Each structure stands twice: as structure tokens, then as C-alpha cells.
Amino acid sequence: MTSLKTKNICFLAAFLFLAIVPTLAKVVKEVKDCNQFLYQGTPPEIPDILEGGKIPDNNRYKVICQTYEDGPNPNPNSNQRYLTVYDTKNRIPVFSAYEYKEKEGSEKLKKDGVPWKIEPQLDEAHTQNNGNMKEEDSNTDYNNQAVNADYTKNDRRYDRGHLFPASHASSQEQLDSTFTLTNAVPQVDTFNQRRWSIMEQCMKCILDYNIKRDKGCFVVVGAQPSDNNNLNNRVNIPSMMWSAFYCANGVSGAYWSKNDADDTVHEGSLEDLKNNALTKGIDVFPGQPYVNYLKDIFAAMGRLITG
Numbered sequence: 001m002t003s004l005k006t007k008n009i010c011f012l013a014a015f016l017f018l019a020i021v022p023t024l025a026k027v028v029k030e031v032k033d034c035n036q037f038l039y040q041g042t043p044p045e046i047p048d049i050l051e052g053g054k055i056p057d058n059n060r061y062k063v064i065c066q067t068y069e070d071g072p073n074p075n076p077n078s079n080q081r082y083l084t085v086y087d088t089k090n091r092i093p094v095f096s097a098y099e100y101k102e103k104e105g106s107e108k109l110k111k112d113g114v115p116w117k118i119e120p121q122l123d124e125a126h127t128q129n130n131g132n133m134k135e136e137d138s139n140t141d142y143n144n145q146a147v148n149a150d151y152t153k154n155d156r157r158y159d160r161g162h163l164f165p166a167s168h169a170s171s172q173e174q175l176d177s178t179f180t181l182t183n184a185v186p187q188v189d190t191f192n193q194r195r196w197s198i199m200e201q202c203m204k205c206i207l208d209y210n211i212k213r214d215k216g217c218f219v220v221v222g223a224q225p226s227d228n229n230n231l232n233n234r235v236n237i238p239s240m241m242w243s244a245f246y247c248a249n250g251v252s253g254a255y256w257s258k259n260d261a262d263d264t265v266h267e268g269s270l271e272d273l274k275n276n277a278l279t280k281g282i283d284v285f286p287g288q289p290y291v292n293y294l295k296d297i298f299a300a301m302g303r304l305i306t307g
Contacts, residue, residue, distance in 0.1 A: 027064055034083045037082050042285070091222055092186075094193070133268045151232075186231045199267075210249060223259075239259060242282070
């Protein structure tokens with residue numbers, strides 16, 4: 001027979017267990033609550049938006065620990081896929097950050113038919129959702145984020161352009177998680193499908209080379225909002241895009257381009273990106289040394305080509 005004292009101890013143990021088990025990810029208060037997707041846990045420095053790890057206007061800018069669960073999973077943290085800081089006024093992400101990992105298994109990942117999703121916690125104040133992104137509800141007004149109709153019900157040729165690109169996903173579940181409108185911005189179709197896509201593939205080659213040598217690599221992709229250019233009178237059309245990576249062996253690099261049909265993709269060091277007039281002082285990996293970008297990258301690519 002179990003004593004009352006034993007029952008009380010079991011109840012207390014169960015209570016403490018539930019208290020310390022991490023909940024499924026959601027819109028969190030600070031970047032540090034989802035910093036496993038940043039190199040050494042250090043967030044970018046983005047003037048007036050994210051400084052010293054703090055967001056001055058946290059009513060406008062929301063930190064999303066992007067969560068996607070395909071079926072039951074006993075470990076909530078394994079469903080956290082990447083980090084996004086989201087601008088609810090412009091209804092576009094400021095940036096998405098992720099750790100680039102080697103692809104799991106040999107099966108080809110599939111993009112066709114993956115539905116676009118939204119982040120319910122940005123608009124559904126009393127949501128019972130467990131933190132997962134989900135497909136939008138036609139009966140809900142989404143005032144703080146973009147919806148599919150913003151892209152499909154207009155006569156302008158803009159794609160739902162990924163920040164965390166689907167081509168960089170390591171698993172089907174992670175790929176599916178990139179299809180959320182909180183990870184997308186209006187990109188000129190030719191820009192998205194041609195030169196920016198080519199850049200993503202080029203970066204993928206560099207990252208694959210480094211992670212196969214047990215060097216972790218982290219990527220941050222961002223959008224620079226335009227002054228007053230909106231899609232469907234709701235969603236800001238970025239004036240430019242930027243992307244940067246940093247690997248544990250010090251290999252790093254950056255790319256940036258105007259979001260139009262004519263500009264070229266510029267590449268350089270993290271310092272080049274920071275000092276570019278268009279990016280306005282963004283320091284993607286603060287505190288990290290700026291290596292000789294061209295020397296390291298071309299040396300790595302040369303070793304790839306020669307075997």
C-alpha cells in the first residue's frame with residue numbers, strides 16, 4: 001500500500017518534471033531564447049532593430065523560434081528549426097538564421113506541393129496552438145503578417161522569396177518549415193529564380209565543403225525594407241537582400257543585391273557587407289575576425305575541383 005507521503009513525493013516530482021520540460025517553441029521574448037541557431041549564440045547587430053542582443057521596439061519586432069512538427073515527437077526542442085526576427089509593421093522578416101547541416105539520408109527532398117504557412121501566435125492572441133506554424137485560417141484576420149492573398153491577388157510579378165532557402169534544408173521536415181510566410185519576402189521573380197538562386201547554390205557548395213570537415217557553419221539571411229513600396233498595400237517589398245555565413249574554421253563570406261531585375265549579386269567579406277552603404281552598418285557576426293575571404297574561398301573551391 002502506497003503511503004500518503006509517497007504519493008505527495010511522486011506528485012511533487014511530477015510537478016517539477018513538467019516545470020522544467022521545455023515547451024514547444026513559439027514567439028519568444030528575446031533572441032537569446034532561440035540563440036542555438038546563431039554562431040556562438042551571438043545575434044547580429046542591426047542598427048535601431050537589434051543592438052547588443054536587445055530589441056528596443058519589441059512591440060513591432062517579434063522573435064520567432066520557427067517550429068514545425070510533422071507527427072508526434074517526444075522531444076519538443078527537436079522541432080525548433082531556425083530563428084526569425086519579424087517586422088509586424090512591414091509584414092516581412094528582418095532576417096532568418098540557421099545552422100547549415102549535412103543532408104540526412106539519401107532520399108531526395110521535395111518542394112512540390114509543400115503548403116505555405118503562417119505563425120499563429122502573431123495574430124491569434126488566445127491560440128491553443130502548440131507553437132507550430134500552420135496553414136492560414138480563412139476566418140482569421142492576419143493583421144501582423146503576410147498571407148497568401150497578398151502574393152496571389154495582385155498583378156505584380158513577385159515571388160514568395162525564401163530567406164532560409166529550401167535548398168539549404170537538411171531534412172524534409174526542415175524543408176517544409178521554410179515554407180512559412182514569416183520566412184518570405186516579395187522578391188522580383190527573375191531575381192528570385194535566377195541570380196539569387198544561383199548564389200544560394202554557390203554558397204551551398206562552400207558550406208558543404210566545410211561541414212564535411214567537421215566545421216560547423218551558420219547562415220543569416222536578411223531583407224532591407226524599402227521606404228514606401230508595398231505589395232497589395234500591406235507587405236513591404238525589400239529594396240535589397242543580403243546573406244552571410246560563418247564557419248567554425250573562420251571561413252566566411254557575404255552576398256548582397258538589389259531586389260530588382262537588373263542588379264548583380266555582389267560578394268565579399270563580412271566587413272564589406274557591414275561597410276556597404278545599402279546595408280546601413282549591419283554586423284552579421286559581431287566579434288568574429290574577418291578572414292581573407294577571397295583567398296580562403298577560392299582555395300577551398302580549388303581543392304574541391306582538384307579533389
